[in-house]
Amino acid sequence: MSFLEVTSFLFDGFIISLLIFGVTLLLGAPLGLPIAFCSMSRFKPLKYLSKVIVWIVRGIPLMLQIFIIYYVPGLLFGFQLFGQVDRFFLLEYGIMDAGRITAVLIAFTLNYACYFSEIYRGGIESISKGQYEAGYVLGMTKSQIFRKIILKQVIQRIVPPMSNEIITLIKDTALANCIMVCEIIKQAKELAATKAMIWPLFYTGVFYLLFVGLLTVVLGKLEKKLSYFRS
Amino acid sequence: MSILEVKNIKKSFGKTEVLKDVSFTLEEGEVLSIIGSSGSGKTTILRCINQLETADSGFIKVNGEVFFDGENRPKKEDPKEKRRKQLLVGLVFQNFNLFPQYNVLENVTLAAKLQATELPEYKENKVKINAEIDEKAKDILGKVGLLDKLNNYPCELSGGQQQRVSIARALILEPKILFFDEPTSALDPELTGEILKVIKSLAEEKVTMVIVTHEMSFAKAVSSKVIFMDNGVIEEEGTPEEVFDNPKSHRTKEFISKFDD
Numbered sequence: 001m002s003f004l005e006v007t008s009f010l011f012d013g014f015i016i017s018l019l020i021f022g023v024t025l026l027l028g029a030p031l032g033l034p035i036a037f038c039s040m041s042r043f044k045p046l047k048y049l050s051k052v053i054v055w056i057v058r059g060i061p062l063m064l065q066i067f068i069i070y071y072v073p074g075l076l077f078g079f080q081l082f083g084q085v086d087r088f089f090l091l092e093y094g095i096m097d098a099g100r101i102t103a104v105l106i107a108f109t110l111n112y113a114c115y116f117s118e119i120y121r122g123g124i125e126s127i128s129k130g131q132y133e134a135g136y137v138l139g140m141t142k143s144q145i146f147r148k149i150i151l152k153q154v155i156q157r158i159v160p161p162m163s164n165e166i167i168t169l170i171k172d173t174a175l176a177n178c179i180m181v182c183e184i185i186k187q188a189k190e191l192a193a194t195k196a197m198i199w200p201l202f203y204t205g206v207f208y209l210l211f212v213g214l215l216t217v218v219l220g221k222l223e224k225k226l227s228y229f230r231s
Numbered sequence: 232m233s234i235l236e237v238k239n240i241k242k243s244f245g246k247t248e249v250l251k252d253v254s255f256t257l258e259e260g261e262v263l264s265i266i267g268s269s270g271s272g273k274t275t276i277l278r279c280i281n282q283l284e285t286a287d288s289g290f291i292k293v294n295g296e297v298f299f300d301g302e303n304r305p306k307k308e309d310p311k312e313k314r315r316k317q318l319l320v321g322l323v324f325q326n327f328n329l330f331p332q333y334n335v336l337e338n339v340t341l342a343a344k345l346q347a348t349e350l351p352e353y354k355e356n357k358v359k360i361n362a363e364i365d366e367k368a369k370d371i372l373g374k375v376g377l378l379d380k381l382n383n384y385p386c387e388l389s390g391g392q393q394q395r396v397s398i399a400r401a402l403i404l405e406p407k408i409l410f411f412d413e414p415t416s417a418l419d420p421e422l423t424g425e426i427l428k429v430i431k432s433l434a435e436e437k438v439t440m441v442i443v444t445h446e447m448s449f450a451k452a453v454s455s456k457v458i459f460m461d462n463g464v465i466e467e468e469g470t471p472e473e474v475f476d477n478p479k480s481h482r483t484k485e486f487i488s489k490f491d492d
């Protein structure tokens with residue numbers, strides 16, 4: 001296999017890595033918000049429920065969560081849910097791994113939503129009470145205070161920790177190969193097994209590095225753009 | 232009719248009784264200074280009047296409107312009504328609490344512009360209304376000497392300038408009474424003068440004000456009425472001459488003598 005062929009073969013896997021990355025970010029980031037609000041809720045049952053969920057999700061290795069989501073429905077209901085999805089998409093559209101990828105996406109989204117929610121909560125709680133009170137004595141509504149005063153300050157504060165999580169996320173996508181999803185590392189292992197080529201496994205690092213480099217630049221720009229004020 | 236009536240206000244935080252039966256009145260155009268040692272309840276009474284804190288019992292009336300009535304509390308107060316009342320009073324905080332992401336002009340106009348969106352004619356006249364608010368803000372910022380800082384962010388200003396912005400931010404809503412909670416305490420001594428000058432000029436314009444302060448000579452010069460609070464009660468009340476020059480209460484004498492030098 002030529003270098004170009006290997007690159008193309010690995011790139012097919014990296015597309016799957018990027019898919020997991022993109023979907024997790026797109027669904028997990030918004031999902032973190034209601035979780036954050038629940039964990040700050042004055043309604044105790046809701047607060048403790050969300051705290052317990054966050055505790056479990058952050059307390060268990062992500063790989064184990066992928067196994068749980070993928071296998072437990074089958075163990076409980078005697079019905080391989082994701083296996084069926086797999087077969088359906090493969091037969092109908094010729095798409096590989098659809099069921100496995102779905103399981104991975106669910107696990108990743110839940111996991112990252114919980115991490116994000118903690119970042120949001122920390123950001124919101126770090127805004128001084130005086131900001132709310134200033135808005136309040138100026139006759140603003142609660143929603144105006146949140147949208148016009150608090151939100152941007154929270155965003156400024158959460159961009160650095162979110163950047164860290166986002167960079168961790170792209171590397172975490174490698175975990176998907178624990179249930180045989182053809183992300184880039186799985187592809188490289190495939191080459192090692194079938195073609196006895198070990199170097200592509202190390203070559204995958206270049207893909208991650210380039211993408212993380214891009215993320216660092218983009219997130220750094222965002223951070224800089226928000227640094228025009230100091231709160 | 233007094234513009235501010237505070238009657239028998241009591242307030243505890245847990246087991247600490249912070250306000251033990253506080254009553255006073257204020258007439259339109261008057262300037263009231265509240266002095267007293269740390270922890271005597273000065274901030275708490277201001278916060279109760281400004282609806283940031285709810286008293287336990289008593290009665291508060293501003294401009295003829297009931298702000299709080301311990302005997303007759305509404306079960307659930309309409310937030311819109313509460314905001315309407317809120318606009319009758321303005322509060323300047325010790326630590327300014329400017330909105331860091333907005334520049335000086337935006338800080339001053341934000342609340343007024345949000346208010347304006349509720350006007351029935353807002354949709355048609357949006358541009359004109361906002362332009363008027365900007366003009367008004369510039370007017371006020373001119374008065375407090377900040378016309379050259381319109382586009383600066385709070386982090387680029389000195390403490391004294393920030394406090395002047397926060398005064399302008401309160402003034403644009405034309406409150407009936409403007410409250411100050413130690414407006415100079417967070418400032419370097421050399422910056423207190425500019426704030427006191429602004430307050431003095433407001434007093435000359437007959438703006439009704441309540442000022443919690445540790446600046447005794449300033450309180451004496453600017454106020455029409457002085458209250459000395461001690462341990463949750465009004466220990467002494469009167470004209471500046473009465474309270475500063477001829478205090479009747481022993482506690483007042485003791486407190487004021489600490490500032491003599």
Ligand SMILES: Nc1ncnc2c1ncn2[C@@H]1O[C@H](COP(=O)(O)OP(=O)(O)OP(=O)(O)O)[C@@H](O)[C@H]1O
Nearest residue numbers: 244245247249267268269270271272273274275276
């Ligand atoms: N939210 C609160 N919870 C509990 N205790 C409070 C709270 N706010 C104020 N207190 C207590 O109430 C007392 C009076 O506080 P307050 O801030 O009104 O005093 P102050 O006269 O403004 O003092 P200072 O000159 O230091 O500002 C203090 O003992 C304070 O610890």
Ligand SMILES: [Mg+2]
Nearest residue numbers: 273274275412
């Ligand atoms: Mg105080």
